[in-house]
Amino acid sequence: MKGTYRIEPREQITLPLQLIGGGNGVTRDISACGLYFETDSELQVGSLIDFEIELDTPGGPMKFKAQGEIVRIEPLGGRTGAGVKLLASRLVPVE
Template sequence: MHITTRKAQREQRVAERFETAMPVSVDGVPGLTRNISARGVYFETDVAQRLGALVNFTVEYTLQGRKRYLLCEGKVVRVEQQGRRVGVATRLVAPFFEDASAA
């Protein structure tokens, strides 16, 4: 059995994460992001997701006073109980932003 520690998980991250609370919708079920990066999103919701599954979700944000929506597809890489809610870590199928240094 392989157990991954939080420290090891942090060391595996390549993209900087930003703590943020934005509305998210997964199959019509509301939730809230906890952190987001160019390559992944961690959110809490009331519906458990299956590890390894592809999940479609929408993140709501405001830009210049107007609501906008990011349509996302991610692979579920971690699921954890967060009190009465479920925490879901996803790795995006396509990153939000390309790494300019890779060009």
């Protein structure tokens, strides 16, 4: 269904994203319940991914660790855009 209604506002933010198990990407936007990122990795709609995003905070560097489900894939001329629904996430200090 095109043009689905989003409850959570999306923030346009570009951050490096590390896929657990190999690969990386860059976020385009993030909301409380999902995000969109671009990657060179092969992804499939319906698959689960684990990833980390490193954040600089006033208290020092933190890692946003999360698991999500790929809900949308867009070919971007050699790269892939992926919409992810967050299933679980936590913020931990960088060791």
